[in-house]
Amino acid sequence: MTKKWWKNRRGTSRRSFLGGALGAAAAGTFWAEDTIQAYQGNVSTASKPTELKITDLRFAHITGAPMRAPIIRIDTNQGISGYGEVRDGASVTYAMMLKSRLIGQNPCDVDKIFRRIKQFGFHARQAGGVCGIEMALWDLAGKAYNVPCYQLLGGKFRDKIRLYCDTTESHDPKIYGERMKKRIDEGFTWLKMDLGVDLVEKIPGCVSRPAGMTERSVANVAHMFTGMEITDKGVGLMGDYVAQIREVVGWEVPLCADHFGHLGVNSCIRLGKGLEKYNLAWLEDMIPWTETELWKQITNAVNIPTLTGEDIYLKEPFIELLKNHAVDIIHPDLATSGGLLETKKIGDVAMEYGHAMAMHFAGTPISFMANVHCAAATENFLVMEHHSVDVPWWTNMVTGNVQPLYEKGCAAVPNKPGLGVEPNPDEVKRLAPGTGYFDPSDTWNNERSHDRLYS
Numbered sequence: 020m021t022k023k024w025w026k027n028r029r030g031t032s033r034r035s036f037l038g039g040a041l042g043a044a045a046a047g048t049f050w051a052e053d054t055i056q057a058y059q060g061n062v063s064t065a066s067k068p069t070e071l072k073i074t075d076l077r078f079a080h081i082t083g084a085p086m087r088a089p090i091i092r093i094d095t096n097q098g099i100s101g102y103g104e105v106r107d108g109a110s111v112t113y114a115m116m117l118k119s120r121l122i123g124q125n126p127c128d129v130d131k132i133f134r135r136i137k138q139f140g141f142h143a144r145q146a147g148g149v150c151g152i153e154m155a156l157w158d159l160a161g162k163a164y165n166v167p168c169y170q171l172l173g174g175k176f177r178d179k180i181r182l183y184c185d186t187t188e189s190h191d192p193k194i195y196g197e198r199m200k201k202r203i204d205e206g207f208t209w210l211k212m213d214l215g216v217d218l219v220e221k222i223p224g225c226v227s228r229p230a231g232m233t234e235r236s237v238a239n240v241a242h243m244f245t246g247m248e249i250t251d252k253g254v255g256l257m258g259d260y261v262a263q264i265r266e267v268v269g270w271e272v273p274l275c276a277d278h279f280g281h282l283g284v285n286s287c288i289r290l291g292k293g294l295e296k297y298n299l300a301w302l303e304d305m306i307p308w309t310e311t312e313l314w315k316q317i318t319n320a321v322n323i324p325t326l327t328g329e330d331i332y333l334k335e336p337f338i339e340l341l342k343n344h345a346v347d348i349i350h351p352d353l354a355t356s357g358g359l360l361e362t363k364k365i366g367d368v369a370m371e372y373g374h375a376m377a378m379h380f381a382g383t384p385i386s387f388m389a390n391v392h393c394a395a396a397t398e399n400f401l402v403m404e405h406h407s408v409d410v411p412w413w414t415n416m417v418t419g420n421v422q423p424l425y426e427k428g429c430a431a432v433p434n435k436p437g438l439g440v441e442p443n444p445d446e447v448k449r450l451a452p453g454t455g456y457f458d459p460s461d462t463w464n465n466e467r468s469h470d471r472l473y474s
């Protein structure tokens with residue numbers, strides 16, 4: 020066999036292939052170098068994955084997505100780059116401080132690198148660097164091996180990812196209801212509303228608390244420590260508000276509720292019971308995720324699914340919630356929970372305990388697509404958040420995927436290698452003028468500490 024034969028192989032019969040091979044073998048040249056190269060030429064790899072090395076980490080800022088979200092790019096010695104996203108509202112420093120730990124590593128060793136850097140993440144936004152890098156590593160591994168990320172996670176359970184969307188709230192339930200009805204008309208099949216005690220706090224007799232305290236003034240005090248309790252009148256009026264929204268959107272569409280305000284546990288139970296008749300899809304983050312026992316009290320007392328998890332880093336705290344059946348549904352944010360693989364693991368643990376996984380998400384299409392691949396590859400996935408339906412440039416921020424990114428309330432799972440999207444340079448430069456577009460980041464090349472966790 021010669022390269023010339025290989026070039027002309029199209030249409031060659033199996034018989035002639037074997038004949039040629041046997042002939043070559045008889046001549047003692049069956050495994051000749053040119054033959055091996057010919058086989059490799061027919062294997063679809065975008066690079067030589069075993070020799071791939073990370074050479075750089077750079078970032079570009081996105082604002083108004085509607086949140087601020089830095090996107091990062093990992094470059095390699097073979098001209099391919101991977102993209103990730105630091106969680107909305109987090110500092111890009113969380114990613115850049117890890118640059119020196121990535122240089123020279125093979126990005127396809129995703130789990131090895133993740134285990135090396137995960138000590139530099141923590142709950143909520145502090146996990147943004149580790150998770151953004153993990154996304155970019157999967158993007159690179161997919162591009163190097165020429166397969167979509169979901170394939171690297173074990174394959175997909177579904178081709179479409181159901182989305183639930185947030186909608187700008189209004190204290191007027193008719194207006195809020197109409198806004199959500201429009202979502203249904205656009206094809207969304209799952210809705211989320213904000214349902215805060217701020218709706219009724221200015222109405223006499225609805226909320227008891229120390230004079231001068233407002234819902235906003237205790238936004239950074241844990242719910243159990245505010246002394247803010249809702250009255251029967253307050254519960255009744257909040258129920259009436261939901262009833263009017265149900266009148267507009269109907270009773271069939273799943274409707275979940277979030278941002279209740281920092282009420283005490285007993286008030287959460289009383290409010291939850293008052294909302295039971297409106298058949299909500301879930302009650303989100305009524306108290307901090309850290310309070311397993313208190314969550315269990317709420318979950319056991321209220322006949323509406325409970326949900327938490329958007330600020331949890333790594334699987335272990337989820338396991339604590341799950342083994343206690345403290346909430347009905349878990350809700351990791353992939354940009355905080357540990358990235359694609361860790362979030363799939365979280366979903367798998369939840370499934371073993373009999374719970375579904377919804378996915379929290381508020382960011383750009385880069386992180387969106389990381390979520391899509393993970394949701395495709397996780398069996399007990401329920402629904403994924405989309406916070407940017409009203410952001411006009413959102414889908415144009417990336418290229419490379421089938422457009423639109425989502426349709427009729429569902430995202431299509433892309434089959435392109437890696438995450439399946441690349442930033443659109445013109446759009447990204449327009450979004451954060453003057454902040455640089457993947458500028459050199461050499462100042463982070465030599466960041467060092469003694470990283471070991473035990474002596």
Ligand SMILES: [Mg+2]
Nearest residue numbers: 277303304329
């Ligand atoms: Mg939330």
